[in-house]
Amino acid sequence: MESILFKEFKLKNGTKIKNRFFKGAMSEALANKYHQPTEAIYHLYEKWALGGTGIVVTGNVMVDKRALGESRNVVVEDESMLPFLEKWAERGTINDTHLWMQLNHPGKQAPKGIVKETVAPSAIPLHESISKFFPHPRELTSSEVSDLIRRFGNSAKIAKKAGFTGVQIHGAHGYLISQFLSPRHNQRKDEWGGDIDGRMKFLIEVYREIRNQTGSFPISVKMNSADFMKAGFTEEEAMYVAGQLEKEGVDLLEISGGSYENPQMTGRNVKASTKQREAYFLEFAERLRQTVHIPLSVTGGFRSKNGMENAIHANATDFIGIARPLAVYPDLPNLIAQNSIQEVVLSEKKVGVNIIDNKMPFEVLWYSQQMERLGKGKKVKPNHPVWISLLQAVLKNGKEAIQLQRAK
Ligand SMILES: Cc1cc2nc3c(=O)[nH]c(=O)nc-3n(C[C@H](O)[C@H](O)[C@H](O)COP(=O)(O)O)c2cc1C
Numbered sequence: 534m535e536s537i538l539f540k541e542f543k544l545k546n547g548t549k550i551k552n553r554f555f556k557g558a559m560s561e562a563l564a565n566k567y568h569q570p571t572e573a574i575y576h577l578y579e580k581w582a583l584g585g586t587g588i589v590v591t592g593n594v595m596v597d598k599r600a601l602g603e604s605r606n607v608v609v610e611d612e613s614m615l616p617f618l619e620k621w622a623e624r625g626t627i628n629d630t631h632l633w634m635q636l637n638h639p640g641k642q643a644p645k646g647i648v649k650e651t652v653a654p655s656a657i658p659l660h661e662s663i664s665k666f667f668p669h670p671r672e673l674t675s676s677e678v679s680d681l682i683r684r685f686g687n688s689a690k691i692a693k694k695a696g697f698t699g700v701q702i703h704g705a706h707g708y709l710i711s712q713f714l715s716p717r718h719n720q721r722k723d724e725w726g727g728d729i730d731g732r733m734k735f736l737i738e739v740y741r742e743i744r745n746q747t748g749s750f751p752i753s754v755k756m757n758s759a760d761f762m763k764a765g766f767t768e769e770e771a772m773y774v775a776g777q778l779e780k781e782g783v784d785l786l787e788i789s790g791g792s793y794e795n796p797q798m799t800g801r802n803v804k805a806s807t808k809q810r811e812a813y814f815l816e817f818a819e820r821l822r823q824t825v826h827i828p829l830s831v832t833g834g835f836r837s838k839n840g841m842e843n844a845i846h847a848n849a850t851d852f853i854g855i856a857r858p859l860a861v862y863p864d865l866p867n868l869i870a871q872n873s874i875q876e877v878v879l880s881e882k883k884v885g886v887n888i889i890d891n892k893m894p895f896e897v898l899w900y901s902q903q904m905e906r907l908g909k910g911k912k913v914k915p916n917h918p919v920w921i922s923l924l925q926a927v928l929k930n931g932k933e934a935i936q937l938q939r940a941k
Pocket residue numbers: 557558559560591592593635703705706755789798799832833834835854855856857858896897898900901940941
């Protein structure tokens with residue numbers, strides 16, 4: 534009998550997705566210095582498309598060049614980017630693959646040295662353990678908030694025109710939208726703050742603007758099940774926001790969790806009992822399903838064919854969100870279909886010296902290097918030692934490489 538993982542899925546607007554594999558966004562940071570996509574990006578996405586994934590979400594694309602998460606992010610502000618995006622969309626949609634552009638604004642999670650200043654709902658710095666790596670944020674004015682909403686809509690319109698088949702709003706991991714949702718980071722007294730209805734207004738308005746600009750087009754939101762921070766965004770609030778997004782007509786929700794302050798999205802600090810279920814946010818998804826009926830992708834921790842199938846059979850999710858395994862096995866869905874792989878085993882990315890490993894997660898650095906290899910047509914190196922990867926990064930980028938590693 535064919536595995537449920539290869540069963541087609543139809544979104545509410547009739548869009549057909551060929552299977553249940555959903556590539557979670559991984560920032561490629563492979564743009565050129567003008568923030569345009571490059572041949573390495575086209576090649577990387579062609580590999581993923583050929584590898585059999587149903588929906589491929591791009592790494593985060595920024596809506597404002599003054600607000601970058603990394604120096605080599607793609608930025609989409611106007612139609613001058615169209616020729617580059619058209620090539621990306623063409624290569625990334627072969628093999629009946631859906632290619633959705635993830636749109637993001639980092640808010641206060643933009644490191645020093647990359648941006649001149651950071652903006653946020655309120656002028657509140659990140660947790661003291663990491664705040665020294667980021668400029669102290671400035672509170673957004675209400676006209677700036679309106680401008681950002683317009684920017685999200687404009688970038689989505691350009692993505693659609695270029696041939697991307699959907700977009701995703703990055704509302705998770707402590708970036709700007711997630712900062713608006715959090716009572717810890719949003720202490721505004723105007724219409725954009727206060728209770729959860731006020732705090733989610735920015736997300737809702739971004740969604741409505743994108744819908745206005747794109748019409749019938751798959752729009753996904755990636756959101757946290759919780760921030761896992763004191764006085765942060767809670768699971769109850771996440772359930773409520775998801776319910777409102779359903780009423781608004783969002784086509785698919787991707788569930789994750791955490792932020793730079795507590796990076797649970799990559800499994801760090803996740804309880805051992807939770808990890809036993811393989812995927813970190815499955816229990817939340819099961820609770821959410823009782824009241825909210827938007828198609829779901831749960832991302833974080835999926836490694837085995839069995840674990841993936843069980844999650845869909847248990848009706849905890851419709852799609853299997855996968856990120857890091859696809860940086861090592863870009864053709865994972867094909868390998869699963871051919872029965873050539875049952876489980877992906879990935880070691881934690883540590884150099885082996887506690888004092889360094891406790892301070893810095895090397896996941897992003899190590900996986901980014903593998904994506905760069907793929908983009909340049911080289912083979913991945915699944916056993917590449919983390920300390921060599923660190924050394925290479927330092928030789929290439931100097932001290933920037935050992936500043937806080939982005940945890941997404
Ligand atoms: C190198 C790297 C870059 C990432 N970039 C993004 C990003 O741009 N946007 C995003 O929503 N998540 C990003 N993530 C998080 C992943 O989408 C995913 O939530 C996380 O890795 C857990 O899934 P996994 O266990 O399948 O890797 C990134 C993760 C890694 C390792």
